Amino acid sequence: MDSPGGILALLEADGVVAGYGETDILHGVSVTVDDGEIVTIIGPNGCGKSTLMKTIAGLVKVRSGRVRFRGEDISGAPPERVVGKGLCYVPQAANIFASLSIRENLEMGAFLRKDDYRGRINDMFGLFPDLAQAPGRKAHTLSGGQRQMLAIARALMLDPALLLLDEPSAGLSPAMLDMVFERIAGINATGVAMLLVEHNAREALGMSSRGYVLAGGENRLEDTGPELLANPEISRLYLGGR
Amino acid sequence: MTVRWQNIGGKLPRLPRWWTPAHTAAAVALLVVALGILPVLKMSLVVNGVFLGGIIALGAIGLSLVFGILNFANVAHGDYMITGAYVAFFFIDSFLPLLGIEGQGLGPFTFGYPLLIALPFGALAGAVAAIALDSLIYRRLRLRGANAAVLAMTSLGLAIAIRGLAQIIWGTQVLSYPRESRQVFHLPLDVRIPPDSLFIAVVAIILVVSVYLLLTRTRMGKAMRATADNPDLALVTGINTQRVIWATWAIGGGLAAIAGVLLAVSQAQLLPIMGWKFLIPLFAAVVLGGIGNPYGALVGAFIIGVTMEVSTQWINPSYKPAVAFAIMIVMLLARPRGLFGGSGPG
Amino acid sequence: MEFAGILDYAVGFVVMAGIYSVLALGLNVQWGFTGLFNIGIAGFFALGAYTSALLTGPPPQGQFEDFVFGGDWAQTGGLGLGIDLWFFLGIGAAMLVCAAVALVIGYVTLRLNDDYLAIATLGIAESVRLFFLNEKWAANGSRGLYNIPQFLEGWIAPDKYDYLYVVVVLGVLAVLFLAMQQAVRSPWGRVLRAIREDEVAAEASGKDVSKFKLQAFVLGAVIMGVGGALYAHNIRFLSPQTFDPLLATFIIWAMLMVGGSGNNVGAVLGAFVVWGIWTGTQFMPGVFKDPNFRFFMIGALIVGVMLLRPGGILGESRRTARGRTAAARPPETGDGG
Numbered sequence: 001m002d003s004p005g006g007i008l009a010l011l012e013a014d015g016v017v018a019g020y021g022e023t024d025i026l027h028g029v030s031v032t033v034d035d036g037e038i039v040t041i042i043g044p045n046g047c048g049k050s051t052l053m054k055t056i057a058g059l060v061k062v063r064s065g066r067v068r069f070r071g072e073d074i075s076g077a078p079p080e081r082v083v084g085k086g087l088c089y090v091p092q093a094a095n096i097f098a099s100l101s102i103r104e105n106l107e108m109g110a111f112l113r114k115d116d117y118r119g120r121i122n123d124m125f126g127l128f129p130d131l132a133q134a135p136g137r138k139a140h141t142l143s144g145g146q147r148q149m150l151a152i153a154r155a156l157m158l159d160p161a162l163l164l165l166d167e168p169s170a171g172l173s174p175a176m177l178d179m180v181f182e183r184i185a186g187i188n189a190t191g192v193a194m195l196l197v198e199h200n201a202r203e204a205l206g207m208s209s210r211g212y213v214l215a216g217g218e219n220r221l222e223d224t225g226p227e228l229l230a231n232p233e234i235s236r237l238y239l240g241g242r
Numbered sequence: 243m244t245v246r247w248q249n250i251g252g253k254l255p256r257l258p259r260w261w262t263p264a265h266t267a268a269a270v271a272l273l274v275v276a277l278g279i280l281p282v283l284k285m286s287l288v289v290n291g292v293f294l295g296g297i298i299a300l301g302a303i304g305l306s307l308v309f310g311i312l313n314f315a316n317v318a319h320g321d322y323m324i325t326g327a328y329v330a331f332f333f334i335d336s337f338l339p340l341l342g343i344e345g346q347g348l349g350p351f352t353f354g355y356p357l358l359i360a361l362p363f364g365a366l367a368g369a370v371a372a373i374a375l376d377s378l379i380y381r382r383l384r385l386r387g388a389n390a391a392v393l394a395m396t397s398l399g400l401a402i403a404i405r406g407l408a409q410i411i412w413g414t415q416v417l418s419y420p421r422e423s424r425q426v427f428h429l430p431l432d433v434r435i436p437p438d439s440l441f442i443a444v445v446a447i448i449l450v451v452s453v454y455l456l457l458t459r460t461r462m463g464k465a466m467r468a469t470a471d472n473p474d475l476a477l478v479t480g481i482n483t484q485r486v487i488w489a490t491w492a493i494g495g496g497l498a499a500i501a502g503v504l505l506a507v508s509q510a511q512l513l514p515i516m517g518w519k520f521l522i523p524l525f526a527a528v529v530l531g532g533i534g535n536p537y538g539a540l541v542g543a544f545i546i547g548v549t550m551e552v553s554t555q556w557i558n559p560s561y562k563p564a565v566a567f568a569i570m571i572v573m574l575l576a577r578p579r580g581l582f583g584g585s586g587p588g
Numbered sequence: 589m590e591f592a593g594i595l596d597y598a599v600g601f602v603v604m605a606g607i608y609s610v611l612a613l614g615l616n617v618q619w620g621f622t623g624l625f626n627i628g629i630a631g632f633f634a635l636g637a638y639t640s641a642l643l644t645g646p647p648p649q650g651q652f653e654d655f656v657f658g659g660d661w662a663q664t665g666g667l668g669l670g671i672d673l674w675f676f677l678g679i680g681a682a683m684l685v686c687a688a689v690a691l692v693i694g695y696v697t698l699r700l701n702d703d704y705l706a707i708a709t710l711g712i713a714e715s716v717r718l719f720f721l722n723e724k725w726a727a728n729g730s731r732g733l734y735n736i737p738q739f740l741e742g743w744i745a746p747d748k749y750d751y752l753y754v755v756v757v758l759g760v761l762a763v764l765f766l767a768m769q770q771a772v773r774s775p776w777g778r779v780l781r782a783i784r785e786d787e788v789a790a791e792a793s794g795k796d797v798s799k800f801k802l803q804a805f806v807l808g809a810v811i812m813g814v815g816g817a818l819y820a821h822n823i824r825f826l827s828p829q830t831f832d833p834l835l836a837t838f839i840i841w842a843m844l845m846v847g848g849s850g851n852n853v854g855a856v857l858g859a860f861v862v863w864g865i866w867t868g869t870q871f872m873p874g875v876f877k878d879p880n881f882r883f884f885m886i887g888a889l890i891v892g893v894m895l896l897r898p899g900g901i902l903g904e905s906r907r908t909a910r911g912r913t914a915a916a917r918p919p920e921t922g923d924g925g
């Protein structure tokens with residue numbers, strides 16, 4: 001199936017059904033991401049945004065529907081194979097190896113690389129100077145914003161084509177928040193496509209080419225970023241009060 | 243269960259967060275008491291305890307690693323020990339003589355150089371057995387989503403089956419590596435050290451240092467720590483967790499097997515039940531150090547080893563396992579999370 | 589003649605299988621209902637057996653008996669009723685001792701991770717064995733106790749005693765079985781199952797999880813004590829060697845796993861099946877007769893059941909995910925996102 005633009009989509013989730021134990025959480029969710037774009041998913045708490053991310057990353061099994069990455073069916077592939085194809089994922093919580101040092105976290109991010117990844121680590125230190133200050137520091141001693149940067153840097157170690165970011169701004173101070181969004185835009189500018197789950201919908205949609213609204217495990221709405229921002233209902237439900 | 247590995251690869255051991263001046267006072271008091279006891283102690287027993295601690299440490303570190311990564315109590319660990327000990331026995335007793343390799347009295351030791359050849363083969367057997375059992379059994383249970391209790395239960399079955407197999411092959415009678423009785427080294431303070439103990443100590447130190455280097459310097463070692471820390475993140479990071487598990491079994495099984503050989507050397511006997519019996523000091527060391535913390539297990543092992551030996555100054559030596567058990571119970575009452583546990587990350 | 593011999597054997601078999609059934613019922617309360625991993629059954633087995641034997645048996649007599657105490661209830665404790673009430677007093681005392689020890693061990697370990705309990709039970713079993721081995725004054729050390737009285741001795745020819753004792757054992761088993769069936773179905777039993785299924789959820793719904801676990805652990809130990817007492821008055825000889833891990837711990841695990849844990853019928857069925865295999869194989873030719881092979885077989889049986897039929901003979905044991913799962917879980921159990 002082709003993406004709206006007519007070319008093959010980078011990521012294409014089509015009618016995905018998934019869940020935990022006996023219960024389905026996602027009841028047929030479809031999402032596409034094209035090369036180089038930022039796509040944001042918003043939706044109420046517990047609607048299955050994180051579950052969708054985990055399903056794409058291979059942590060949760062696809063029960064029906066399919067996930068394609070660069071045209072290849074990756075539904076049912078183990079996480080380690082998905083990562084190897086250039087689709088890296090930053091979970092919402094517990095997204096760093098807390099007892100490892102900063103450098104060791106980055107080395108783990110490069111686990112699948114066969115080449116010399118030291119240059120890549122230095123690139124990351126360039127991108128996130130905070131991390132470069134004490135690479136030997138244990139990750140659990142970092143501040144919330146630094147942890148988030150480490151988590152993103154870890155996921156970038158494999159030079160992914162697509163980055164899944166689950167609420168990268170959760171729990172950050174406003175100053176930190178701007179910084180994280182700035183970095184995300186910067187990374188995107190280097191050609192990395194992003195699928196973003198965000199509660200700070202205004203900022204996220206502002207830099208996204210498209211956005212999806214998820215509710216109750218189903219697609220509710222899909223539109224370009226600016227259109228969603230202009231949509232009065234969306235404003236009322238997800239953008240107000242901030 | 244939270245796994246606490248934050249002490250691994252740390253720069254300097256720092257005082258834990260819960261440490262208060264009261265703890266310092268208690269530590270000083272303890273030191274004073276210890277200094278008071280010291281003159282009464284037979285130093286010989288203390289030294290023997292350190293050597294016993296080295297053997298316990300080899301078993302306990304592996305047990306703790308397996309605990310940290312696979313998240314269950316492997317009660318077959320003692321039987322991995324005897325696997326190594328019996329395979330080494332097979333080499334020394336049957337296989338090497340067949341090749342014309344025989345030899346007695348290496349230097350000051352009771353054993354000959356065949357033991358040095360047999361030791362790595364014993365370790366290999368322990369590692370291979372552990373990996374094979376994982377591939378044949380534990381892996382299938384994991385894929386089925388079996389919980390930790392089922393895995394522990396299975397390890398009980400394996401403990402029995404391994405011992406049964408050893409008894410089928412080698413019988414239940416007491417065996418021993420060929421020995422020559424030797425002079426002991428006399429040191430000041432009436433300390434007598436059998437030369438074998440020095441050999442055990444050297445092997446234990448080399449292995450403990452190697453495990454440390456492996457965990458902190460190699461990719462696989464770091465991946466092991468990462469997997470113990472956060473298994474889901476390890477998966478989505480691209481770490482091959484099955485390989486990590488195999489590496490863990492290889493190290494755990496290999497160390498256990500070497501501990502088994504050293505135990506048979508130091509006790510001058512080899513019995514199928516030795517492994518099961520040794521579980522008590524092993525687990526006591528692991529509990530003392532905090533479950534899943536291999537460095538804690540190392541320290542715990544020496545505490546258990548020394549206390550077990552020193553206790554024989556006052557009580558019947560056959561109560562040594564009960565002493566290890568008693569220390570463990572006291573520890574559970576005083577500091578349930580172990581000496582070094584409790585402040586781990588999420 | 590031939591038939592009588594077979595019947596004698598069968599009755600003897602039922603006595604032992606019945607006693608093992610009692611022990612398996614005790615283990616079922618701990619593991620089957622509650623998920624407590626007790627690998628030191630032998631400790632409670634021995635405590636029950638020694639307690640009843642020492643209290644009901646005669647004081648030491650003759651040069652080979654070095655211990656200091658024998659309660660001699662069999663001679664003095666009949667309460668003048670003419671019936672051997674001492675037997676039940678002995679069982680009661682065995683229950684009390686096991687309860688006390690289980691209470692201490694459980695109190696120390698059950699507040700913590702389950703793994704601690706397993707390790708502690710291992711320690712208690714070995715400590716009990718070492719105590720009876722080394723403390724000659726307590727129970728004659730490795731020479732053991734060999735004047736253990738029998739219930740209703742003299743009512744039946746000594747070589748036919750099993751015909752009487754089998755009634756006693758099956759009676760006690762029936763009482764315990766019915767009581768345990770009641771217990772599983774009671775609200776208390778439902779809480780235990782809830783704990784086994786999902787400890788965190790049980791805790792969240794306001795249940796004092798460690799209290800329930802402690803109760804289950806103590807109850808199981810008490811039943812094991814009954815089994816020990818029944819055993820002592822059947823075999824009439826106890827020594828520390830009697831309680832080696834194979835026949836006093838491992839085989840009971842095999843029984844429960846084979847029969848179906850979480851299921852009282854399964855516990856009893858498993859005891860009969862495994863005891864049948866155990867005693868049956870000694871008549872078989874070749875390798876089966878080898879005690880070491882039979883040792884191996886017990887372990888292989890447990891592993892085989894876990895791999896091929898986790899519910900045992902009686903099928904689904906309803907034992908699914910508890911609190912924690914192993915690392916490298918299959919994808920759908922992943923959490924923490």
Ligand SMILES: Nc1ncnc2c1ncn2[C@@H]1O[C@H](COP(=O)(O)OP(=O)(O)OP(=O)(O)O)[C@@H](O)[C@H]1O
Nearest residue numbers: 020025044045046047048049050051052922923924
């Ligand atoms: N590991 C799990 N096991 C069982 N149920 C889960 C698990 N993780 C999430 N759920 C349930 O699935 C539903 C969707 O959760 P999910 O984390 O996908 O929501 P979300 O949209 O990301 O919410 P939030 O905005 O709070 O992050 C919730 O009802 C949640 O309770």
Ligand SMILES: [Mg+2]
Nearest residue numbers: 049050092925
């Ligand atoms: Mg979420």
